[in-house]
Amino acid sequence: MAVKQADQKNKLRAFYDRRHPRYNLMAAHWHFLEAAYAGGREWFIENIFRYHKEGEEEFGKRRERAYRFNHTKEVVDLIQKYLFKGVIARKEDGTPDVVKEFWKRATLSGHDITQFMSSSSGSNSVFGRVAIVVDNNMKLATTEEGAARPLSVAEAKQSNFRIYSYIVNAIDILDYAYDEDGDGGLLWIKLREHTRDDADPLEDTGDVIERVRLWTRSEWILFEEEEVKVGRRTEKVVREIGRQAHDLGVVPVILHDHTIEAKPYEAPGLIDDIAYLDRAVTNYLSNLDAIIQDQTFSQLAIPANAIAAGDDMYSKVLELGTKRIFVYDPGQGSTAKPEFLSPDPKQAGVILAVINKIINEIYHTVGLAGERTKEDNAVGIDNSSGVAKAYDFERVNSLLLTKAQSCQNAENKIVDLVCRWAGVKAPEEDLVTYPTTFDVMRLVDDLVTAEALAKLTAPIEVRREHMRQMVEKLFPQLADDLKETIRKDIDGWLEGTDVLLAAPTAFGGQKPTAAPGRQGQVTSKSPNKQPASTSK
Template sequence: MDLFQKQDYKFLTDAYYGTGGFKDGNYLVPHPRETPEKYNQRKELSYYLNYTAATVNSHVDPIFRTEPSREWAANDLFSIFVQDSDTMGTNLSRFMKRAALNAKLYAVAFIIIDNVANQPNTLADAITQRTLPYVYIVKPEQVTNYTTNSKGKLISITYEVAGEENINENKSITTWEWTETTWKMWGKETKEGKNFIGRLPVVPLFSKAMDNGNIKPQSEFYNIARTNKRLFNLCSEIDELIRNQAFNILTYPAGEGQTQIEVKEITVGTENVMSYDGQLSNKPEFIAPSSDPLQQLRDERQDLIQEIYRMAELSHVTGVQQKTSGVAKAWDFQQANQCLVDMALNCEGAERQIAEIFELLTSSKLNYNVKYSDDFGIVDVTGELDNISTALGLNIGSKFNTEVKKRAVSVYLNDIPEEQFDAVVKDIESRGQDETYSFNGAQVTSAVEVLLAVAAKTLAPETAKLMLMAFFGLDEGRAGQMVDAQKNAEAPSVPVTANAQY
C-alpha cells in the first residue's frame, strides 16, 4: 500500500504553483473562537511566499544549463524524435527537464514511450507524417495500480490520462494498462492488444536512489511544502498583528462630569484641536502595545526560511545569513553539487532506457550514448576570490601566480563564450612568461653573483642552473644558456656583491 495519497500530491502541486488553498486562503488555519468574518478577511489579505518552487527549481535548472552531449548511429527517425519528442515540438532536452521537475517535486515521474497506432508503409511517410514513437509524462497520482516482481522490477502499471475536452462536457478520462506482453485502454472506447517489445514501455525517473520495489516513494519536498504552509500561516498572523497593533492608542483622562460616551465622541486628528482640563494631573497621551510578540513571530519566520534552505541542501545560498567556517561552507557546496550530480545521472539512465525502447519499437540499433554535465559551477565566488587574492599575495613564483590567475578566471568568468575564455587564459600565460624574466635590482644582482661564481669556478654549473630555475623562475633552457655563457668567462679580480661600490 502506498503511504502517499492523491491529496498529498495535490498539496505538493498547490505548494509549487501557489494554487488551491494557497490561492484562496483555505490553507490558513482559523484561530480558536475566530469569527467567520475575521477568518474570511484574513484569507482575502493572505499572500504566499513560494519557497517550494524556488528550491525544486534549484535542483533541476543547473542540470540543464548546458545541453547534454548525445551521440547515436545515423537514424533519421531518432533525429526527428530528439527534435520533437512529444509530437508538440518539444525537443528531448526540454522534455527531460520537465520530467526532472516532476520527478523532483513528486519523487518520481513515469515516462511513457508509445508508438503511433497506424504505421506508415515507408520510411519517407514516417518522416513526413511524424508517425514514429513519442513520449509523455505520467505523474504518480495518475497511477492507480502497479505490480513488481521479487526483485522490485516494475512489470505492470495502470494509470489514468485526460482525454479530449469538450467545452460542453467534462474532460474524459482514459485508463491504460501495460504489462510485459499486453496493453489495454478503456474510457469512451475499449481497445487492447499485444505488447510486442517484451518489456514495459515505461521509464520511472526517480529524484534520488530508491529501494527496489518502492515505486511511489514520498517526495523529499513534502516536508518543505509543509513548512511553506506554516510560513503561509505565519505571514498571515504577522500581518494581522501589524494591522491590529500598528496604530497607537490615545488615552484621555475624563474630566469631572464627563461620561465615557462623551470621551469617545472626541475627534482626534492632525487638523483639529483637542482641549482637556488643565487642572487634571494626567494629560492625554498615546500608548503602544508591546512589539515583543511581533518580533517573536518575525524571528520564527526567518528560522523557517533557513530550515527550508537547509532541508533543500541549499544552506550556502545568500538567503541564509549564517556565519560558518570555511570547512562547513565547503561541505555545503559539496552536498549541493552531489545532489545535482545524482539527479543528472538519473536523467542519463532514463534517456538510455528511452533509446532502448525506441530501438525495440522501430527495429533499429542506435548505439545511443548521453552525457550530462557533472560540473555545475556552484562556487562561493566571493570566498574563492578572497583565497585567490591571498595566494597571489604570497608571490611564490610566476608559474604559481599564473595558475592562480587562471583559477580566478574559471571562477569569475565561467559563463563567457569559450573563445573569449581561451583568449583570457592565453593572455595570462603570456604575461606570466614576461613576469618570469622581470627581476628587480636585488634579484638581478643576486643572479649575477651566481653566474660570476660559475666563472670563478667556485660553483658547479649544474648547481648554478638549478639555483636560477628554483630561485628566479627561469625555465631550464634559459638558465642553461646563461650558465654555459659563463663557463669560459674570466673571473673578475674583485667579486661583485650586493654592496659593491663603483
C-alpha cells in the same frame, strides 16, 4: 451466462478501483506538494490556519490579506537551473535518424528532449517519482497472419508516423508490478488519464473524462467508467473502450525518480519537508500581518462611567475613528481616561526571528544557502565562512550529480523505447551523457589554472589529467574515436620534455642552470654574472 457477466463486471470494477496501498497513503501528501508548488490564491483556503483567539470574521479578512513568497517553487526551479546549465552530450555519429527526430520533437506539442527532461526532472522533484510514457500516433501494421508488425519507412512517412512521450505524475500512477524473476523491468502498469470532451465546440459537453490505461509487455487496454440505467436506477459501469497490441516485448513506460533509489514503490522528493516549512513561514507572516494591523489600528478602551445612559455607543466609536471598542470598569471613583490598546511589539520580533530561521533552513537543507541573503533580499549575501560555503557546494553538487545520473538513465531508456517503436536496433552504448560535476569554474578559469600548474612545474600527470577535463568541456559532443585520439595525444603530452621548459614564462623564456647550493639545495646561476673573485 448471467453469472459470468456479473463476475466479469465485478472483476473490472475491482481492477478499476484498485490502487497500490502505499500510493493510497501518499495521495493526500502528493496533492499537498502539488498545491504548494503551484501556489495561487486557492492555496490559502486550505493552508492558512486560525489561531485560537480569532473570530470567524477576523480570520476571513486575515486570509484575504495573506501573501506568500513561494519558497517551494523557488527551490525546485533553482535546482533545475543548475542541473540543466551544463552541456548534455548526445552523440550524433551512429545515432538512428528516428532518435534524432525524436530529440527535436519529443512531445506532441513540439518540445525538444532537453525541455521534456527538464519538465520530467521538475515533476519528480515535487512528487519523487513520475512515469514517462513513450507512445506513437499510429496503429501498428499487421502481417497476413494477423500479428502486429512495425511500420516500414515508406509507411511511416506516408502516415506521418511520430513517436512522442508524455509525463504522468505520481498522483495518477495507480499500480504496477515488477518481473522479479526476469530482468527486473515492469510487468504491467496502470495509469490514470484525463481527457476532455471538446472535439466539437457545439455538440460536445466539454467535460473532463477520467480513464484508466493498462500497459503490458504486449498491448495496452483503455477503460472508462460510464453511467448506465439499470431499471429505474443509474449505476456506474466500467467498460473497455480500446485495445491495441504491440510487439515491443517491454512495457513502454519508464519510472523516473528524483534520485536513484533502491525502493521499488517509494521515491522521496526534493520538497517533502520543504513544503511544510514553507507553509509554516506563510502562516507566521499572516500572524505578523495581524500584529501590524492591531499595532496600526489599536483597540479603543473606554471606562464604563464615560458612557452616559442612553448614548449611542456606535456613534461614539465612529467619532473616535475606529470600529472596535473595549469597555471596562475602572473601579469606584476612578477618573480613568480612554486609551488605545495595542499588542506588544516584541511579539513581532519573535515571529520575524523564527521566519528567518525557517527560511534559512529551507535553503540550507539542499545546499542553496548562498542563494538567500543574511536577513532578506535587501541586505546582501550572507558572510558565511569559505569552509561553510564549500560544504554547501558539496551538498548541492552531490544532489545535482544524483539527479543527473537519474536523468541520464531515464533518457537512455527512452532512446531504447524509441528504437523499439521504430523497429530499428538500439545502439549498444549509451548515447546520452549528463555532466558529472556542477562546479562554477568556467573554461577561462581552467586555462588560468593550466598556466599556474605550468608555472609551478606541477607533475606531468597532474597537468595531463587537468587537460583531459578541459577537453571534456571544450568538446562535449565529440565522437568516441576522436576522443580516443585526443586521449592518446594527452597521454604522450610532455613525454621526454623537461618540466621546467614547459613553463617558459616562469623563467623569462630561458632554462635555468642547476647548481648545488648549501645543504643540498638547487640554485640557479645567471649566465651573465661572473663568479666572485676569491683573491683578497
